[in-house]
Amino acid sequence: MTQERVNLDSSVGYVLKQAAAALRNAMDAALRPLELSVPQYACLELLGQRQGLSAAELARGAFVTRQSMHTVLQGLQDRGLLTRPSTAPQGRALPTQLTDRGAHLLAQASHAVADVERRMLAALPTGHPDRLRQDLAACANALTPAEH
């Protein structure tokens, strides 16, 4: 029976959580002047990439549940940053659209977050960001249970 202990400092999982926590804090600080939380920003950014996403799709992209995204969307809608039709054009999904105000705020937020990412990656040698991204994607994929 081997002494199976995780040894925190040499554990990739631990350092991964550490990096994620640091990133979360940095993004939180960067977005606070805009009065946006990280989930709110994630929601706007996803819509910026592709308009008309449903709440369920946004939830998956932001790593929260449908229910959480529901409240996030209500908050953003109350601030006039996005619009949702009251009736579904087809099926049950309600396609979400950014308003002009939402797009404008997103531009500012995107800039602030890009600054954070730059600061994070500045510590890495040239070329490492790309390989880091690939390694992380492989890790995420290995842990994501095969769908269906």
Place this chain on the structure above:
Amino acid sequence: MTQERVNLDSSVGYVLKQAAAALRNAMDAALRPLELSVPQYACLELLGQRQGLSAAELARGAFVTRQSMHTVLQGLQDRGLLTRPSTAPQGRALPTQLTDRGAHLLAQASHAVADVERRMLAALPTGHPDRLRQDLAACANALTPAEH
């Protein structure tokens, strides 16, 4: 004015969050049979590495606030997995100790989590886990504000 948009798929930050979420889910599933949450496990693991840590030290190591760690400790203490003196031997810090039951449960949990980490790293070529860990540590360091 450049089109400054994060481009989620090529963003290291986004993939980092994705990997962290996948890891969190996998650990959650692995620990559920032992009736341990991830913060509870983190607490036990930290104590396994070094006995006598205070609640504040455990909180920093587990990336939560002192207050959250307080309730976590109470839960673990109620289950007889650890002990804390009622009065501080010196200063205000209450050194926490694993009980035999705590150490035994930790051994099982540690094994389960090590399995998850193995599954995660199996997707990476030889040598990559080490460089991934170093890159992540550099990222975390770059985002952690200089203390004092």
Place this chain on the structure above:
DNA sequence: TGCGTCATGTCAGGAGTCTGACATAGCGTT
């Protein structure tokens, strides 16, 4: 000695997220 600062433990309150549940709409199979 006295004061200011910092770290720790703890209590109270609130914000955010999750689990569970239900109704509805599409789709494929029988």
Place this chain on the structure above:
DNA sequence: AACGCTATGTCAGACTCCTGACATGACGCA
């Protein structure tokens, strides 16, 4: 057409975690 399966939206409740606040003990400095 009827049934089952899946996906989505939404409501209610509980849980987790955080922010804010206060008291206490240790340390440095005037």
